[in-house]
Amino acid sequence: MSLNAQVADALDQIAALMELTGENRFKVIAHERAARVIRDLSEDVGSMSPEELQSVEGVGEKIARKIVQFREEGRIDELEELRAKVPAGLIEVLQVPGLGPKTVARLWKEAGITSMDELKRALDSGELESLPRMGAKTLQNIREAIAFTETSGERLPIGIALPEAEAIVAHLRSVAGVRKIAYAGSLRRGRDTIGDVDIVCVADPPDPVREAFTTMAGVRKVLASGETKCSVRLAMEGGQVVDGRGAGREVQVDLRIVPASSWGAALLYFTGSRAHNIRLRERALKKRMTLNEYGLYPLDDDPTPPQRRGVRPIASRTEEAIYTKLGLPTYPPEMREDRGELDLREIPPLVEVGDIRAELHAHTIASDGRMTLAELVDAAIERGFHTIAVTDHSKASAQANGLSVERLREHVREIREENARRGRTIEVLAGSEVDILADGRLDYEDEVLAELDIVVASPHSGLSQDPKKATKRLLRVIEHPLVHILGHPTGRLLPNRRGLEPDMHEIVHAAREHGVALEINSHWKRLDLRDTHVRMAVEAGCLIAIDCDVHRPEHFDNLRYGVMTARRGWLTRDHCVNTWTRQKLLQWLRQKRQGASG
Ligand SMILES: [Zn+2]
Ligand SMILES: [Zn+2]
Structure with missing residues (x-):
């Protein structure tokens, strides 16, 4: 784990322990905020002076001192003091969603609960029932929350949660009395993974929507069915499972029924x-x-x-x-x-799905895609694109049927013919998604790469390299004169493969200097670059490509996830190469090379 992440974790722990010990609310918030800022920070806190630390928004003098102590001694006095006051097992209890710090503090102080095991035992034995202001319903909620944490585990990728939420919203919109309805929460903010689904609606009368929500297909359990809030646990098998991933999983869905006059406030809040x-x-x-x-x-x-x-x-x-x-x-x-x-005084003109006019990373049956060249081009025309780049895998990706140099040259000839056949309808570019070898060399010789219109270089192996090697490896690619786009730069896969952890600060600055576009791979399993990396790239003034890495026709639909990630990083139209006109795009592809040879 990077030092920034360690510092952020320590500050988060301070905040959580402060909540349990009943510290001032503002101090809790200040520590949570500092943790978040440091987790997102592009600079390494290990190399910053105390003054530089204090210049970071959300880091005051006191917190800066804690950071300095952590990096010098590996500990923070205040954290140790708090730990001495609070039993270690309570932290785990605090992680149970729906169990707020006030309740946890009461369980601790009034019933002597100091760990998850003790809590479960106390729930079973019935001893908590004698606690004042701890009704049977509250206890039942705690039981269910614990059971849910134990069965649900990881967050859902947005590519599974969003179609599910859209289906629910569409279903409920047709119910009598429903006047307004929308999903909210981290789903609406376009985060890469989702904890639960929040839906807000205006309904008059409210009974039909409540009934429809709690009895819809897939509901495993109704957790609440009140005047203003209904909650269900939904099984993800059936309709909306994508690539087999949602199967067997459960997700909590909350429906809030709000007065029409509060619609905006409720939507904002949730x-x-x-x-x-x-x-x-x-x-x-x-x-x-x-x-x-x-x-x-x-x-x-x-x-x-x-x-x-x-x-x-x-x-x-x-x-x-x-x-x-x-x-x-x-x-x-x-x-x-x-x-x-x-x-900000003004919102920057963030990129939108409708701005995207070119797909620069796509596969055909020549490697591991499912479409023929002609089918791919047809699909791109259907999307209204002016350019499609054909970038099949290179020879090192043997499992993906990567192309030998001979096969690549034959493929390029076919692509050029296809391009001629299409006339002005669409530009079909001959390219490659060339593998980045472990030391940063590329999988084809330069003379072969020079025959292509576009080169996307991507890491597919050696993804658990240490950060220093990874940085060197990617820098070597960025400095290569024939590379246009660095594809899925870290190789992470949601939810579990972390991928490379290069020094993103160095990467984005080099990419800017060499005019290489960093890719946001729109597949919801990748979303790589992730939002915080996009933000760094945007601040450095880098070019960004938003690509679908198309293997099947439906992969074009993943574009919205890439665009949401781009917007979370504040990417504007002008820095996104896929929004450019055909002429500007082709000019960039050619000029980058001429700059290299000249
Ligand atoms: Zn790839
Ligand atoms: Zn690819």
Whole structure:
């Protein structure tokens, strides 16, 4: 694990332990925020001076001192002190979703629970039933939450969760009384993996939608069916399983039924992120207003929530109205992560699916694709693209039927013929997805690569290399004059293969210098570059390619996941080569080479 990740974990632990010991809420939030910022930071905290650390947003003097102590001594005094106060097993109890720190603190202080095992035993023996304010329902919820954590495990890739959520929304939209409905949460923000699915709706009367939701196909268990919130656990087998991945998995889906007048406030609240919402509430308070899931209200001293007192909201019907009253632009959901968006006066022109006019990474039956050359080109025309690059695998990818030099040359001839046959309809580029060998050499000689229109270089093996070797390996590729695009740069696979962990700071700066585009591979198992890497690349001024790595016709549909990832990294149209005109794109491909030879 990198030092940044270790520091972030330590700060997160401090925050969690503070919550349990009942520390000031603001201190908890400050530590959570610093942890998040450091986890996303492109610089290595190991090489930063205390002053540089303090210049990082969210890192004050005190937290900077803790970071310095951690990197020098491998420990933080405050963390050790907190650990001494709190039994170690309680941290695990705190991880159970739905078990807030207040409840965990009560279980600890009033019932002496100090670990998950003790909690389970106490639940079984019935001894918790005698605790005041701990009703049978609360206990049942705790039992189910524990059971769910034990069976669910990992988060769902967005490529499985999003189609599922869309199917649910489409199903419920047709139910009598439903006036508005949308999915929210991390799904709407386009994160690469999803914990649970949140759906918000306006329904009058609410009973039919509640009934339809709790009885829809795939519901394994109804966890709640209340006036404003219904919760179910849904089996993922059947309809929406993608590539066999969702099978046997369960996901929790929450439906919130909100008043029409609170639609915008509810959508904002349930979309999150939590960190973004905290920022918004802070900003509201500074302006003598208070923001909750019902609306933005004038601030007063009455402790009863304003919506219960019939106070008229300042804004509540749309997200836009609320942002406007807070003096902010309406952030696209992908930007709502508290990664500096609140400091922007204007939203940059983020890339959209409709802007993409070229696919620059695609396979045919010549290697491991399922389409013939002609079928691939037809599919690209159908998508409205002006360019399709044919990039079958190189010889080292033997398992993917990679092409020998002879086969490649024959393939190039066929591609050129196909291109001539299509006339002006579409540009068909002859290329290769050439393997990056473990030491950074490429799998074809330069004279072969020079015969191609486009070279995508990708790592497929040696993906557990140490970070220093990985950095050297990728830098060598970026410096290679004949490479246009670095394909799926880290080789990670969601949810479990971490892939290469190069120094991204060095990678993005070299890519910018050499005019190489870094790829966002849109397959939902990859999403590589990931969002935080895209953000670094954008800040460095790199070019980015968003490609579908097409092997089958339906892979073109993965484009939206790549675009969401791009937007999470604030990528604008002008830096995305797939949005360029045909002329500009071809010019870049040619000129990069001429720059190399000249
Ligand atoms: Zn590949
Ligand atoms: Zn590929």
